[in-house]
Amino acid sequence: MTLSLPSEELDAVLKRILYQNTVDVHDGWDTINVHFLENILNIHIRIRRKRLPYLYKTSSLSPPIHERVTVIIKTFERYEQVNKLMDSVNKFYPDMTMIIADDSVHFQKIDKKNVLQYRMPLQAGWFAGKNLLVSQVATEFLLWADDDFVFNGKTKIELFMEKLDNVDLSADLVAGYVGAQKGCGSCLEVGRDKEGPCVTVNKRCTRGPVKGYPQCVHVDRTLNFFLARTQALQETGHDPHFQHIGHTELFLDVYHNLRCICCSDVEVDHVHGTASAFYNKNRNISGKALQDHNTYVAFKYATKCLEYI
Secondary structure, three states: OOOOOOHHHHHHHHOOOOOOOOOOOOEEEEEEEEEEOOEEEEEEEEEEOOOOOOOOOOOOOOOOHHHOEEEEEEEOOOHHHHHHHHHHHHHHOOOOOEEEEEOOOOOOOOOOOOEEEEEOOOOOOHHHHHHHHHHHOOOOEEEEOOOOEEOOOOOOHHHHHHHHHOOOOOOOEEEEEEOOOOOOEEEEEEEEEOOEEEEEEEOOOOOOEEOOEEEEEEEOEEOOOEEEEHHHHHHHOOOOOOOOOOOHHHHHHOOOOOOEEEEEEEEEEEOOOOOOHHHHHHHOOOHHHHHHHHHHHHHHOOOOEEEEO
């Protein structure tokens, strides 16, 4: 298109255009048509409400790490393991708050430095515990750790924070390596055929390297050891229907908006320990309970299958 006016005069005219939508739209598009002499100029407008700032109170502009990060742990009938985890956190981060959600039947009160223990209804479940934990975090970031993890010299939370503080990355969650596993992320691939959609968890897939961090890759799903923006997970929530199984399901819930990366420069040990027969009986599901879980997953995500490769 060629306009007959000099660009300076055209800019002056366009600067006087004021757009105001007459229909309440929170997130959408509109197009206005500007008729100028014998020309028509189409201007596409994105309508989106601006997010208000969400600030976290700290003691200074450069606060210590324990004022920015809270460790959250869901536990059930594994006090030997969770005590090892808490001791390791206090060893490397002696001032960091830990929040524990505990729905054990044989409840034991935990009395350790910087630990807040919440006793839940008996066997309330995995995601109900996660909801409780996330709701109680008052710091900018939360670190998720399973109750049988143990911090070591390579568990450097500061390296996680470096990525989340980098505004150019715009990441919401950064995960690390767990135990002897090599890799910490995978892709969620949504396919469709005549019978309906199917979600595949491809553990050999990534979404490409992270610019400036050759040790990191973009992913859709991570392991259960990650640092995340508290606000992002508080907005998402965790479906309490998932009582015994619920990992991939979280990442399906945030597939559309949570930006995840996986990095090899932060590690945590995975020390399974000895589980009681009572734990094994109540933690693992099979038969009808597993069938009911799979049926609910298929219903919730309107998919015919969830498979892993």
